Amino acid sequence: xxxxxxxxxxxxxxxxxFNSADDFAAQKKHKILECPTCGSAKVDRTPSAARLNxxxxxxxxxxxxxxxxxxxxxxxxxxxxxxxxxxxMLDELLTKTEDVGTKFPEKAREIxxxxxxxxxxxxxxxxxxxxxxxxxxIPVARFPIPPKDKLN
Numbered sequence: 001x002x003x004x005x006x007x008x009x010x011x012x013x014x015x016x017x018f019n020s021a022d023d024f025a026a027q028k029k030h031k032i033l034e035c036p037t038c039g040s041a042k043v044d045r046t047p048s049a050a051r052l053n054x055x056x057x058x059x060x061x062x063x064x065x066x067x068x069x070x071x072x073x074x075x076x077x078x079x080x081x082x083x084x085x086x087x088x089m090l091d092e093l094l095t096k097t098e099d100v101g102t103k104f105p106e107k108a109r110e111i112x113x114x115x116x117x118x119x120x121x122x123x124x125x126x127x128x129x130x131x132x133x134x135x136x137x138i139p140v141a142r143f144p145i146p147p148k149d150k151l152n
Contacts (some may be wrong), residue, residue, distance in 0.1 A: 008035035009042035105129040
């Protein structure tokens with residue numbers, strides 16, 4: 001199996017899995033290959049990083065690390081610990097991302113299509129806007145953030 005990075009004439013990027021380079025060429029020639037976003041049959045390969053396998057064993061995967069217990073966790077029930085971890089994660093999200101508000105769909109597209117520098121952003125999107133971003137292949141995730149007056 002071979003994986004190619006592809007782009008349609010409208011600029012949508014996606015990935016295609018083929019049995020061989022000849023399989024890709026045949027699908028392209030017979031216009032079987034289409035962009036999953038817009039349906040365009042004008043699809044070309046884009047440069048991608050090479051993966052070389054010289055027979056070495058894959059590195060062993062480290063077991064997921066359990067969160068370190070802190071002194072404030074001692075004697076607390078699991079729900080209180082989960083709330084504490086959520087609070088820390090939320091704090092990281094709020095301090096390490098830029099809030100672009102309702103312009104989130106527009107800014108996410110600019111970053112994804114490399115019309116703006118890559119940076120971590122957050123903001124609001126309607127259900128429809130969220131679904132449209134996902135349909136375009138733009139990786140977004142929903143994360144409920146309490147209103148500012150409810151934050152510590």
